[in-house]
Each structure stands twice: as C-alpha cells, then as structure tokens.
Amino acid sequence: MDRITSSYALIPTTELDGNPNIADLWPSPNGTYMQQVTNNNNNNNNNNNTIQQTLSNNNSIQSSPGLSYARRYAASKPPYSYISLITHAINGSPDRMCTLSQIYQYIQDRYAYYRQNQQRWQNSIRHSLSFNDCFVKVPRSTERPGKGSFWALHPDSGNMFENGCYLRRQKRFKIRDKTKDPNKSKITNKDKMSNLNLNKSHSSSSSSTISENTIGRLDSPGSSPRQATVSESLSVPLTQQYYHQHHQHYPQVPSQTTYSTESVPIIKTEYHHNPTSSSSIYTHQTYDTNNNGLQYLTSEHNQQYFHTIDQSASASFLHQIAPPPPGTFRIDNLINGQPDFKSFYSTMTGHETTSNYLDTTNTNNYYFNNTNPSS
DNA sequence: TTCTGTTTATATGCCA
DNA sequence: TGGCATATAAACAGAA
Numbered sequence: 001m002d003r004i005t006s007s008y009a010l011i012p013t014t015e016l017d018g019n020p021n022i023a024d025l026w027p028s029p030n031g032t033y034m035q036q037v038t039n040n041n042n043n044n045n046n047n048n049n050t051i052q053q054t055l056s057n058n059n060s061i062q063s064s065p066g067l068s069y070a071r072r073y074a075a076s077k078p079p080y081s082y083i084s085l086i087t088h089a090i091n092g093s094p095d096r097m098c099t100l101s102q103i104y105q106y107i108q109d110r111y112a113y114y115r116q117n118q119q120r121w122q123n124s125i126r127h128s129l130s131f132n133d134c135f136v137k138v139p140r141s142t143e144r145p146g147k148g149s150f151w152a153l154h155p156d157s158g159n160m161f162e163n164g165c166y167l168r169r170q171k172r173f174k175i176r177d178k179t180k181d182p183n184k185s186k187i188t189n190k191d192k193m194s195n196l197n198l199n200k201s202h203s204s205s206s207s208s209t210i211s212e213n214t215i216g217r218l219d220s221p222g223s224s225p226r227q228a229t230v231s232e233s234l235s236v237p238l239t240q241q242y243y244h245q246h247h248q249h250y251p252q253v254p255s256q257t258t259y260s261t262e263s264v265p266i267i268k269t270e271y272h273h274n275p276t277s278s279s280s281i282y283t284h285q286t287y288d289t290n291n292n293g294l295q296y297l298t299s300e301h302n303q304q305y306f307h308t309i310d311q312s313a314s315a316s317f318l319h320q321i322a323p324p325p326p327g328t329f330r331i332d333n334l335i336n337g338q339p340d341f342k343s344f345y346s347t348m349t350g351h352e353t354t355s356n357y358l359d360t361t362n363t364n365n366y367y368f369n370n371t372n373p374s375s
Numbered sequence: 376t377t378c379t380g381t382t383t384a385t386a387t388g389c390c391a
Numbered sequence: 392t393g394g395c396a397t398a399t400a401a402a403c404a405g406a407a
Contacts, residue, residue: 081397100379124398130381147407148379168389168396
C-alpha cells in the first residue's frame with residue numbers, strides 16, 4: 001500500500017488568492033492559515049477529492065467569481081490537537097478562562113469538522129482537560145453562577161507550541177509533586193494547584209514581566225493552609241473583541257474597530273485561594289493596570305477588547321487566536337441577517353440573493369478578502 | 376436528566 | 392524498539 005504523508009505549512013493570507021486548494025486551509029492561532037500538503041506516492045489525491053466534494057456542496061460559491069476570495073476550511077479534521085484547540089479557546093477568551101461549553105462552542109464555530117460526532121470529540125476534550133496538567137480548573141465566582149467551572153492554563157505551562165507544531169507538543173507539561181507519596185500516581189486538580197504553588201515559590205521572579213499573583217495552596221486533609229506568592233505573565237494587551245454574537249461571554253464589537261496600542265489596557269488576572277473553603281476554590285479577578293493602578297474590569301469592560309498576541313510576554317502561552325486577518329471580512333458577522341448582507345453577497349459572489357442569511361450549515365467558515373478583485 | 380469532570384484502558388503514531 | 396504524546400471509548404460520580 002502506498003504511504004500517504006502529510007505535513008503542514010503556515011502561509012500568509014496574502015498568498016492565498018487564487019489558491020485552488022483553498023478548501024484545505026484552517027486558520028492558525030497566529031493569524032495565518034494552515035495548509036495541509038499531501039504527498040501521495042500513488043497520485044491518488046484524496047485531499048483534492050475532499051476539496052471538490054466540499055465545493056460541490058455549495059453551487060453558488062463554486063461558480064462565483066468570489067471564489068478566489070473565499071477562505072474556506074475543509075470539513076476534514078483540522079491539524080490541531082485537542083490540547084491546542086483548548087489552549088486557543090482559553091487564550092482567546094477575555095478572562096483567559098473558559099467553561100467547558102465555551103470551549104465546545106469555540107471549536108465548533110471555527111471548525112466544521114467538529115460539528116459532527118460531538119459525543120466523540122467532546123468526550124476527548126473533557127478527557128484532555130482532566131488529564132493534562134497544563135489545564136487547571138477555576139471555580140465560578142458568585143457573580144457568575146452556572147454549571148461547571150472555568151478552565152484556565154497553568155501559568156507554568158508556557159508556550160507549549162512554540163515549535164509551531166500544533167499536533168504534538170515536544171514535551172508534555174507535567175506536574176510532579178515530590179512531597180507526596182511516590183507510589184501515588186493520581187494527580188488531581190487539587191494537586192495541580194498545589195504543585196503550581198510549590199513550583200512558583202521555588203522559582204525566582206523569572207523572565208516574565210508582569211504581575212504578581214497570589215495563589216493559595218490546596219491542602220490535603222490534616223495539613224495547614226499556607227499562602228504562596230507567584231509571578232505570572234498573564235499580561236496581555238487587548239485590542240479587539242472577536243467573538244461573534246452568540247457567544248455569551250464574547251459578544252461582538254464591530255469588526256473594523258481598532259484600538260491604539262497606547263490605549264491598550266494591560267490585563268492582569270489573579271487567582272486567589274479562598275481559605276475558608278474546604279475544597280479547591282480559586283477565584284480570579286481581572287484588572288486594567290493602565291488606569292491609575294488597578295481597576296476591576298467588569299465583564300462588560302472586557303468585552304470591548306480582543307486578546308492579541310504579546311510577543312514580549314514569553315512565559316505564558318499567548319498565542320493569538322486567529323482573528324480575521326487584516327483586510328478580511330468574517331462572514332460569521334453577517335449570519336444574523338444584518339442589512340448589508342445582500343450587497344456584500346452580491347459584491348463577493350457576483351450573484352444576487354434574496355436572502356438575508358447565509359446558509360452556514362456546511363459553509364460557516366468563510367473569510368472574504370476585502371480587497372477589490374481588480375486591484 | 377443532562378452536563379461536567381475524573382479515571383482507566385487501549386490504540387496509534389512519532390521520535391530518540 | 393520503547394517511551395511518550397495524543398486520540399478514543401467507556402464507566403462512573405457528582406452537580407446543576
């Protein structure tokens with residue numbers, strides 16, 4: 001049997017125009033697109049078959065002159081591991097933490113592949129959250145009641161995908177609590193937070209800039225509580241909110257809105273242990289540190305911004321979650337029947353439509369370049 | 376009842 | 392080739 005090998009390459013958006021294989025692109029976490037390059041010794045290009053099949057599912061797109069401007073991701077599996085998908089979802093959220101359902105929603109919204117077989121991959125997501133030490137659970141505050149906890153990244157997890165490979169990390173982030181019985185293999189979420197504390201208290205105020213977080217130790221029965229101070233680089237400049245309207249916690253702002261770098265707030269997230277609690281209760285607060293010291297940011301405040309990458313803050317995993325690249329227009333913004341949809345559709349496809357909506361059942365993930373086709 | 380979270384088991388593929 | 396990282400399935404418990 002011939003061996004099919006695949007590799008992935010990041011290509012800038014500007015190189016995509018006229019690319020016949022646009023169906024095989026996925027947005028990457030850094031604003032470019034991921035393209036799967038299939039090398040099949042038998043010239044049996046399954047990839048192209050997939051592309052053509054996908055295109056034929058939407059005649060208006062297939063025959064339109066706007067095709068070369070469409071940014072389309074295949075309904076085949078995106079080249080990201082569950083861990084990287086979860087990480088993107090968390091880093092893309094205003095508070096840098098997500099509920100399980102928000103993670104589900106993030107993934108489904110971005111990747112058509114994950115709109116099917118939900119039971120399968122959602123089980124895997126839950127497993128990944130529980131199993132991997134890089135994810136820690138942050139219980140809800142009383143102001144935000146609901147089901148399930150928030151999930152955040154362990155501050156020590158760093159940039160787990162700095163090698164650019166989103167399928168497999170070079171090394172798994174693991175917590176080892178040497179103070180515990182070496183025969184004990186189970187690491188609970190309690191252990192994660194406890195260990196986080198120990199690690200941090202032993203580390204110097206490392207590389208990262210930013211803020212000082214107070215994290216309490218989660219105590220095993222019989223032990224006495226203690227507090228530890230840790231440094232954490234969760235300082236993130238925020239520019240523009242990205243998530244579209246049906247995200248409860250990530251409401252949309254106009255896609256053209258920009259914020260000057262100077263006015264971008266620095267967001268600091270703190271985790272606080274609640275010593276009165278008998279279980280692993282860690283609360284969080286988010287501040288804007290640019291505004292005369294610390295100011296608590298309400299969720300409404302946070303909604304004005306969108307996390308973007310901070311190259312200077314290296315200790316935390318700060319990947320951009322792939323907002324629509326400059327010069328592109330996100331079709332998702334129009335799916336709720338906004339009045340400019342008809343003219344937009346006409347401009348981009350050369351066809352008229354009487355509908356105020358785009359059927360996004362299978363084609364939810366299109367990007368259209370704003371550039372004039374003749375230019 | 377459904378969702379969330381934990382754990383175990385197994386399979387697959389990559390890499391040193 | 393063994394170890395590791397990841398994917399998938401499934402059982403189970405607890406919370407909303």
